[in-house]
Amino acid sequence: MVYVIAEPCVGTKDTACVKVCPVDCIHPTRDDEDFKDEVTLYISPEECIDCGACVPECPVAAIFPLDELPAKWDAYTELNAKYYELKKTGDLDGWKAYQDAHKDLLTPKPKAEH
């Protein structure tokens, strides 16, 4: 099982989670070049060790263990993984195309819609 960052992070990017993650598997960090380009943070499903430390740190309750992720945010599981599969392996065109095809996931929603 892994942890997933879902819609409440879009437009928030608080990064409190980054500070507590023992394996540095949440990106982009504020030190990453692409921090300003991304609208949300992502957890690497390959590196996450399921410790749960990030969950209580998130001020907008955006992080869930996979088996507790609300169904309406199912697509964020793939979104988190694709950031690492595509962007972090240098496939910037692939990541751009994926983002273009999933704009709905990457558009900040009014908080009342959560």
Ligand code: SF4
């Ligand atoms: Fe990092 Fe633990 Fe959160 Fe996984 S569950 S992203 S390892 S803090």
